[in-house]
Amino acid sequence: DSGVTQTPKHLITATGQRVTLRCSPRSGDLSVYWYQQSLDQGLQFLIQYYNGEERAKGNILERFSAQQFPDLHSELNLSSLELGDSALYFCASSATLPGKLNTEAFFGQGTRLTVV
Amino acid sequence: GQQLNQSPQSMFIQEGEDVSMNCTSSSIFNTWLWYKQDPGEGPVLLIALYKAGELTSNGRLTAQFGITRKDSFLNISASIPSDVGIYFCAGQGRTGNQFYFGTGTSLTVIP
Numbered sequence: 058d059s060g061v062t063q064t065p066k067h068l069i070t071a072t073g074q075r076v077t078l079r080c081s082p083r084s085g086d087l088s089v090y091w092y093q094q095s096l097d098q099g100l101q102f103l104i105q106y107y108n109g110e111e112r113a114k115g116n117i118l119e120r121f122s123a124q125q126f127p128d129l130h131s132e133l134n135l136s137s138l139e140l141g142d143s144a145l146y147f148c149a150s151s152a153t154l155p156g157k158l159n160t161e162a163f164f165g166q167g168t169r170l171t172v173v
Numbered sequence: 174g175q176q177l178n179q180s181p182q183s184m185f186i187q188e189g190e191d192v193s194m195n196c197t198s199s200s201i202f203n204t205w206l207w208y209k210q211d212p213g214e215g216p217v218l219l220i221a222l223y224k225a226g227e228l229t230s231n232g233r234l235t236a237q238f239g240i241t242r243k244d245s246f247l248n249i250s251a252s253i254p255s256d257v258g259i260y261f262c263a264g265q266g267r268t269g270n271q272f273y274f275g276t277g278t279s280l281t282v283i284p
Contacts, residue, residue, distance in 0.1 A: 059215065090271065100216070100261065100274040113270040147215055149272075161206060162263070162272050164215035 060084065061150050063165035071173055075136040078168045082129055082150030088112070089131040090162060091123055094145040106131055138172045145169050179262055179275030186252055187283050194278040195246040196262030204265040205238050205245040206272065209258045216261055220247070252282045 060083035070076055082089050091103040102115035106125035117123075120138075125131040135142060149162040179196045186192060196205070204223055208216035220231050222238035222245060229236055235248045245264075249256055262275040 059217070061215075063215075092274075099276045102271050102273070105271050115271065145213070151272075160204065160265070161218055161221045163218060164208075166215045167213075169213070 059163040059165065061148060061163050061165035063146075063148050063168050065168060066166065067169050067171075069171045069173060070138060072138055072140060074138050074172075075134065076138065076170065078133040078135070078146050078148075078170075080131045080133070080148030080150075080165060082131070082148075083163055086150035086152050086163075087129065088151045089125055089129070090149040090151075091117075091131070091133050092147040092149065094147060094167075096144070100147065103133070135170070140172050143170055143172045177262060177264060177273050177275040179278055181278060182276065183279040183281070185281045185283065188252060188254060190252055192249040192252055192256070192280060193246060194260060195244060196264075196275045197244040198264055198273070199243070200266065201242040202264035202266055202273075203242070205236070206263040206265075207234075207236050207245070207247045208261045208263065210261060210277075211258045219260075249280075252280075254282050254284055256280060257282050 062081040064079045087108045090105045092100040103117040104123050105113040109125050120136050123133045145167045147167045149164045151160045151162040177198050206221050207219045210216040220236040225242050226240050227238040233250045259277045259279050261277050263272045265272050
């Protein structure tokens with residue numbers, strides 16, 4: 058158990074809908090990362106938050122947004138869903154402080170999103 | 174974004190054989206991580222490396238942080254069926270922000 062909790066584990070929704078994925082980081086970790094993994098693909102970085110603030114942005118679509126709350130949990134919002142958004146969405150957390158070394162990222166079990 | 178080249182893309186080996194895979198980057202990293210992912214599961218951290226030249230072991234796994242800081246390799250000795258999965262490398266730069274992932278090496282162990 059990595060200590061990172063993601064809910065829900067599975068989600069099936071129709072095209073055009075909006076969903077929210079939730080992530081609770083490991084206790085004490087201030088950084089949260091979101092990744093998308095399509096079938097048989099690698100991990101595509103979406104966005105990183107550190108202590109409630111956006112830190113880095115990857116290839117995240119404008120239809121997607123995220124936030125990190127004061128209790129450090131994070132939510133990834135996906136709207137106007139398309140078939141191609143079907144994927145595994147992973148959250149990871151780390152104790153990374155910007156500019157500080159020697160940290161590791163731990164992943165949750167992921168949310169499998171299926172858009173039909 | 175940052176590109177990590179991981180090779181080989183896939184490997185098919187006999188049980189008991191040793192495995193070697195590597196990861197290269199066009200930029201310098203301060204941290205190299207190696208993960209294993211089983212189908213439908215989240216990546217699990219295997220080894221973390223923090224210093225150039227560092228060699229670290231975790232059971233049958235050994236990883237090294239390249240001296241140039243632009244590469245890392247992972248060795249698995251005496252492979253067993255439960256080693257099957259996809260192995261990812263990941264690097265983090267000096268800003269301490271996002272982790273960049275390699276494209277993965279799919280390992281199949283034939284009993």
